[in-house]
Amino acid sequence: MTSPIGLAVIGAGYWGPNLVRNAQATPALRLEWLCDLDLQRAQSVLGAYSTVRATTSVEQVLADPSVAAVAVATPAATHFEIVRAALEAGKHVLVEKPITPSAEDAAKLVELAERSGLTLMLDHTYCYTAAVRHIRELVRGGEIGDVQFVDSVRINLGLVQPDVDVLWDLAPHDLSILDFVLPEDVTPVAVAAHGSDPIGAGRSCVAYLTVWLSTGVIAHIHVNWLSPTKIRTMVLGGSRRTIVWDDLNPSQRIGVYDRGVDREAGELGLDERRQALISYRLGDIRVPALPEGEALRGVMAEFAAAITEGRAPLTDGRSGLRVLRLLEAASRSLDNGGVRVEL
Secondary structure (H helix, E strand, O other): OOOEEEEEOOOOOOOHHHHHHHOOOOOEEEEEEOOOOOOOHHHHHHHHOOOOOEEEOOHHHHHHHHHHHHHEOOOOHHHHHHHHHHHHHEEEEEEEOOOOOOOHHHHHHHHHHHHHHEEEEEEEHHHHHHHHHHHHHHOOOOOOOEEEEEEEEEEEEEEOOOOHHHHHHHHHHHHEEEEEEOOOOOOOOEEEEEEEOOOOOOOEEEEEEEEOOOOOOOEEEEEEEEEEEEEEEEEEEEEEOOEEEEEEOOOOOEEEEEEEEEOOOOOOOEOOEEEEEEEEEEEEEOOOOOOOOOHHHHHHHHHHHHHHHOOOOOHHHHHHHHHHHHHHHHHHHHHHOOOOOOO
């Protein structure tokens, strides 16, 4: 058996404690440090009897040869410098999304990681839920046939963010899921975004994002901070079956519907003109049994496995870069009245 990978978590704020807890529960990792500018907060997260060391110094963490990898959970504006320093120090990196606030900087980090032979992984947590992993298997395995449409809704009465609009706050979840589950030969080619600010917050609080795919199919994403009800659903329609994912329904997170519209060709008239004949297919609904578990545990296990096996993680730096480019294009569309922006 290989020795556990020495890990440091940088950032003890909102997400850092979750990383600490799941790292300590992952046998392939050994937590060495928790770093935060507020030393008392870091010590509080670790508890009085922890043997994990706390520090305010990123430099001290990166200089420690027992640390082979770092997990970064600091504000997005700090990601570029911290991740770059970690990669230059020879450390593998797991970073909270977004990888950086700009695609230009993200591309630099991706290239640095690849040039250095190091793992750079994005914490696209939803991609490590049992439901999304199963959706990926169904879509990429051909179970639903060709993808014909995607419709995603992520709305709730949420906290209006001071520095980003609702697209940048919520849509990364849906875009990372799309990037994860769609076949590799199906890629976004253009986007258009529309938003509104009905409460005068100074940024869009309600938004609709359309993503055109290389197959001619469109994916539609609705995000909203102002809804009194919380909805997290995604429908992926295929030529054979349709997947309905309801993340808030633990008894039926996924339903696979053998229902849809079939098109048959018929020849009518002297000119043998083809007319589309529509028939409706009303089949069964299958509800797969899915294990329950914390997605972040899967993130940590995948990070360790990618390092040990010397392979790209499922949500590597390039996946984070693709999501970031979609968000930047969506912002350009939003700023220009919802025009279509080619990628």
